[in-house]
Amino acid sequence: MTSSPARAFGMRTILILVFAFLYIPIAVLVALSFNKGGLPTAWSGFSLKWYASLAGNSAILSAALNTLIVALVSTAIATLLGTLLAIGVEMRRQYGKGLEALIFAPMIIPDIVLAIALLSFFSMLNLTMGLHTIILAHVVFNLAFVCSVVRARLKSFDWSIVEASADLGASAITTFRRVTLPVILPAVVAGALLAFTLSVDEFIIAFFTAGxxxxxxxxxxxxxxxxxxxxxxxxxxxxxxxxxxxxxxLTLSQRLNPGITGQ
Amino acid sequence: MTATTFLRHRSLKMPSIALGLALALSVPAAAADLVISNWDGYMAPDAMAAFKTATGVSGEVVVHATNEEIMGKLIAAGGKGYDVVFVSSPFAEVLNKLGLTEPIDHTKVPNLANLYPEATKLPHDVGNNFSVPYTWGTTGLCYRSDLVKVAPTSWSDLLAPSDDLKGKTTMLATDRWLLAAGQLDKGFSVNETDPAKMAEVKDLLISAKKTLLAYDDTTFYSKLVSGEALMVQAWDGWCNYGIAEKPEIKYVIPKEGSDLWVDTMVVMKASANKDAAFQFINFMLDAKNHAWAAQNIDYKVPNKPAMESLPADFLAKFPNMAMPVADLVKFEQLRDVGDAQRDYSKIVSEIKAAQ
Amino acid sequence: MAPALVWLTALMVVPCALVLALAFFRRGIYGGIEYTFTLENFGLVFDPLYAGIFLNSARIAGTAALIAVVIGYAAAYAIAAAPRRLQPVFLFFAVLPFWSNYLIRTYAWIVLLNREGLITQLLRWFGYTGEQPSMLYTEGAVIAGLVYNYLPFVILACYAPLSRLNPELAEASRDLGASALTTFRRVILPLTVPGIAAGAVFVFVLSIGNFVTPALLGGGRFQMIGNLVYDQFLTANDWPFGAALAMALIAIMLLVLMAQALAADRASGRAAEAKGDADG
Incomplete structure (x- = not known):
């Protein structure tokens, strides 16, 4: 786009204001985490004591461990299932409306609705809730996200090379390992990292499906x-x-698969 | 074999593997013998360690923010997962009516003898059949005596505050206590269900909302300490938390009165370890332990020898701790109102949705 | 793909169907469910009280969406106008906060806005000693929290069509004598409507079902549908009514999404026309 000095100034001002809006609240939080005093809002000197007190807080440590378990397990399952789903859909070019809706739904359904649906479901089954129910729930939306990242990558995939590989006598496993996987691997890893991030941060569904x-x-x-x-x-x-x-x-994910944040 | 059939073939096995993995990893690690749900900071921090030393039974304390939160979880799960639960008396009544509570076996809780006689015949559970009182007290006004111009004496001072207090008051967010402020101000029973009277209460509380900073039943005392709020509706013991940090904070029971709230311990019928649950309750009722609890949480306990053993300087610091039992039990207890709870919920929704 | 579809069916379709079914039953006196068929839960959704909460939520969510779109579009426009090599960097940093914890981003606003918080302290620093009204626990705080949390997505959604915009189009428009404003209004804006619509819908849909932000920044003084659903399930223990509310929420969401699809279709039609005109 062409630019006059006045316009460039305007654009720069907008960027500065928006980034200030986005980052000042976070920066304040981070700065105050090093605050010596007990008041969370008034600065009184540098200290690492709150980090030390975190390290001694067993409730937080056990919560962190639980989060890690949930995120790792649900990411592993979701990555596997989501990748297979993406390959299945893209290879057969089955874009049924119902199928699309099913895959898309977990990404747009309000958290609170999925949360109460799962709570009702689990309690109706008389299932004792715990980490396992959170994992089951997290896989639902994680697999949808992994699937969409991998599908985006597969859109440009030339399926004829799979056939060529088969024609040349390669087994299905060899074809997958040597042909398909290398192409989609960055997307799979990026999808997994995305799923991991989502799972680590997810609150509402975990809150309702925890024991x-x-x-x-x-x-x-x-x-x-x-x-x-x-x-x-x-x-x-x-x-x-x-x-x-x-x-x-997220930064790792971005490096592996530019485009995950929309570029 | 093409890639497709390979994938299809392989995928058949996936659900069972994935499910197996999920379940294998989520089997709870060797848990404690007892799971106890209590409000955060509502017992001495070393209580569980002391209980383990005394009995060899390990207990895990999980926290709930409100009665409603724990009730929701208990009803959803049929009471499973918990052994002893701390809830306020009207909620204990509901758990009992739902058949989720285990009758208290008095032979296994000999320390029930320590309770004040008044505490064994509280209207919600005469004879302690399904609940054991843990703490009791009043609901009143907690305020900054150094910053309010005139000390409050009436619920109206909160509901229609003077100009200097506007935007600097909070009320409890929980249905029953929020409504109680209006019911008491109007001179009604705290269990009033008459629609016309409740409509008056609703209008009063909606008009009070305009001068309110927030509805808050977890952080009101810290708002008082920081000066964000100057007068809050508070449970007496929770006001004591504020007094402990800032002696200028004072507590008053308005002239129209208060409710008598009782927080109780109940044993869940679904508990797999009821003997240990009773052991825990008995442990908490021990005069020394109950006194230690009172000194840690700054709440009155219905335990005669425990209250009599409290040090004089502690009682001087928190005047409401010294309130005579005879005065306390004059107030009306909140009771389960059955189907009318639905009307209560709706009124509270209307208040909270009002602009 | 079978296992994934089984998973989605078992843990999303079936539970959601269950919620739909729940909405047709009656609540027991102390919670729980009485299995007698009734339509009263849906009737209750239209009760003035609850309909009012729906409208109010829609108003708050709509305001948040509008503000987020204005700020987000301006930001996306500025990013798209930046030198090519810097654009991915700007975009990355615009989206980064979106991937940090939602609760934490909301909490940051409590720290900023409370009466003894940073903003008040700054005012005092500058010598202001007058009365400080609380900024926290207001509708403004709730809206600020929603805008803050969802802004990155709006920037992303608006940037996509802006970055694909052919600069020759704008030039052609100017060459034909259109003012900068007219060019923006007649050429750039129509071409970027799908992005705006996607961003607005996203903010609206997530805001209207939100319960965390009103709970933390609204001080319990603002009820949104999300809170109402939460309350029915976790405090009032009226699952059937909560289920009916959840279904109403889904219905609103689907309506909004359909409207968006329709708007996007129209816009792309108009855009094609505009492009045809400019090319001609």
């Missing part, structure tokens, strides 16, 4: 409980760590 007690309290549930009981510098420290983890995962 009693610490055994199935995830980190976001713990954070919600802490926020409801008031703002403390400990939450700031925890928030900083959680953000650092998700941002690292």
């Amino acid at each position: 009693a007690g610490r055994a199935s309290t995830t980190l976001p549930m713990q954070i919600y409980a802490m926020i409801r009981f008031g703002i403390t510098p400990e939450i700031n420290a925890l928030a900083t760590i959680v953000m650092a983890v998700s941002i690292t995962a």
Whole structure:
């Protein structure tokens, strides 16, 4: 686009304002996590004591461990199922409306609706809820996201090379391993990282499908409980760590598969 | 074999593998013998360790933010997953009516003898058949004596505050106590269900909303300490948390009165470890332990020897702890109102949705 | 693909169907469900109280969507106008906050807005000692939280069509004597309507079903449908009514999505016309 100085100035101002809006709240939170004083909002000197107190908080550590279990297991299952689903759909070029809706639905259905649906379902089955029910629930939306990332990659995939490979006598396994997989691998890994990030951060569905007690309290549930009981510098420290983890995962995902954030 | 058939072939096995994986990884790690649900910070932090030392039974404490939250979970799961639950008396009544509670076996809880006689014949459960009172007290006004111009004496001081307090008051978010403020101000019973009277209460509380900072039943005392709020509707013990941090905070029971709230311990019928559950309740009722709890959470306990053992400086710091039992039990207890709870819920929805 | 479809059916389709079924039953006195068929739960959705909450939620969600689209479109426009090599970087950083925890991003606003919070302290720093009304627990706080949380997606949605825009189109329009404003209104805007619509719908749909933001930033003073559904399931224990509310929420969402698809279709038709005109 052509640009005059005035226009360039305007554009720069917009960018500065928007990025300020997006990053100031986070920056304040991160800065206050290093605050010495007990008030979560007033600066009184640098300290790492809130991080130290986190390390000694067994409820938070166990919640972190639970979150890791949920995220790893649900990501593993979702990556496998989501990738197979993507290959199945794209290879057969079956774009039935119902099928599309089924795959798309988990991404748009309001969390609260899926959450209460699963709560009703599990309690009607008389299933004792716990980490396993959170995992079952998280796979639902994770597999949809993995599938859409992998499908995007497969759209440009030339299926004739699969046939060529078969014609040349390669077994199905060899074809998948040597031909299909290398092409989609970056998308699979990116999808997995995306799923992992979503699962680590997911609160509402976990809140409704968790069982009693610490055994199935995830980190976001713990954070919600802490926020409801008031703002403390400990939450700031925890928030900083959680953000650092998700941002690292997303940055990796982005490097592997540019396009996941829309580019 | 083409890639398609390979995939199709392989995919048949996937659901069972995936499900197996999910279930294998989620079997709870060797859990504690007892799961106890309580409000956060509502028992001494070392209570479970002391219980384990005394009895060899390990217990895990999980926290709920409100009565409603734990009730929702208990009803959804048929009471499964918990052994002992701390809930306020009207909710204990509901659990009992739903058949989710185990009758209290008095032979296994000899320390029931420590309760004040008044605490064994509370209207919601005369004879402690399904619930054991853990704490009791009043609901009133908690305020910054250094920042309010005139000390409050009436519920109207909260519901129609003076100009300097506008936007600096909070009310409890929980149905029953929110409504109680209006019911008491109007001179009605805290269990009033008459539609015309409740309509008056609703209008009063909607007009009070305009001067309110927030509905809050978890952080109101910290808002008072920080100065975000100057006067809040509070349970006496929770006001004590504020007093502990800022002595300028004071508590008053408005002249129209208060409810008598009782937080109880109930044993779930679905518990697999009822003997240990009774052991736990007995442990909590031990005079020394109950006194230790009172000093940790700053709430009155219905335990005679425990209350009599409280140090004088503690009682001086928190004047409402010294309230005579005879005065306390004069107030009306919140009771389960049965089907009318639906009307209560709707009124509260209307209040909260009002602009 | 079979296992994935089985999974989705068992853990999404069946539970949602169950919720739909629940909505036709009656609530027991103390929660639980009485298995007698009734339509009263759906009737109750249209009760003035609950219909009012629906309308109010729609108003709050609509305001959030509008603000998010205005800011997001401006940001996307500015990013698309930046040098090509910088665009991916800007975009990446615009979207980054979206992937950090929702609760934490909301919590950050409590820290900023509370009466003793950072903004108040800044005001004091600048010598302002007057009365400070609470910014937290207001409708404005709820809307700010929603806009903040969903803005990155709007930027993304608006950037996609803006970046694909052929610069020659705008030039052609100007060459034909159109002012910058007319060019924007008649050429650029129609071509980017699908992005705007997608962003707006996204914010609206997520906001109207949200319960975390009103709960944390609204101080319990604002009821949205999300809170209402939450309350029916976790506090009032009226699952059938909660289920009916959830179904109404889904119905609204589908309507909005259909409207969006329709708008996008029309816009692409108009855009093709505009392109034809410009090419001619």
